[in-house]
Amino acid sequence: MSAPVERALELPQLTLRALTWGGDTLPPLLALHGWLDNAGSYAYLAPRLAERRRVIALELPGHGHSGHLPAGMHYHFVDYVRGVLAAADQLGLERFDLLGHSLGAGIAALVAAAAPARIRRLLLIEGLGPLGDDGTRTLQRFRDGIEPPANGKGLRVFRDIDQAVAARAIAGGLRAELARPIVERGLAEVADGWCWRSDPRLTRVSPLRLAEAQIHALLRGIEAPTALLLARPATSYLPSEPMALRAACVAHITVSHLDGGHHLQLEHPDAVATWALNHLDAP
DSSP states (O other): OOOOEEEEEEOSSOEEEEEEESOTTSOEEEEEOOTTOOGGGGTTTHHHHTTTOEEEEEOOTTSTTSOOOOTTOOOOHHHHHHHHHHHHHHTTOSSEEEEEETHHHHHHHHHHHHOGGGEEEEEEESOSSOOOBOSSSHHHHHHHHHSOOOSSOOOOOBSSHHHHHHHHHHHHTOOHHHHHHHHHHHEEEETTEEEEOSOGGGGSOOSOOOBHHHHHHHHTTOOSOEEEEEEESOOTTSOHHHHHHHHTTSSSEEEEEEESOSOHHHHOHHHHHHHHHHHHTOO
16 A cells, blocks of 8 residues: 655644545545544555545544644634634645544534535535534633633653553554544654643633534534444443434435444445445435
8 A cells, every 4th residue: 555645734823744545536535533633544445445445544633733723722623623624725725525523523514504505415424524512511611711720731652652552542542543543643752751732722612602503503404414323332431322413414315333342444444435436426
């Protein structure tokens, strides 16, 4: 399998990075990764799509090799949506297929709702819209999100890459060999070893979430044919009943299930590639 090509996309406030697979003349598939992941999340899947699609794995602001937001700014879903559309403009993508995993799936769904004329087909792995708010923790979440972060806690430093891989595997429930592409892409070398290069602000509590009814209203704006792939058994933070209610809001959606964990595209790249191409190539 050929190595990916790295791209830099200059936006007004920061530079985003992307890894690309496949020829420039192939139909474009823009891929968005999950929270605290990076383009390495598609290291196994993208090469399996690259004969029929130009896969562009975009690294979201604050993630991977992309730039961090300026001091005093915070990461919000609506700004991710703007960033993805701005990156698509930089890439010259007027109309394109869109793939997202986890956080990236939530963002991809909102991109499709915001700009329906630009999305040809939508593929979502383990996510459909952002995390919602049922009202039970709204006030506490708001206070926690507004409170200034504690000072004095530095970034964890790992003695080598293997130690970081082991830590990420435990935290994410992934086998070490599957976590490695994300970890290697997500580390920066420092004087005493290696540390995460992602923006520490990404771990801050978001003070505001959309109510579930608002998410449903946004999902009803998706016009693209949509394929949703969910892990079986259901991931704890993506319970089956709320996901079914969200899926019912999307006019043209096919929901599939695959035995495995949250990172299905790393665990089962062949099966996920088949699922993706079947949807992308459907008449």
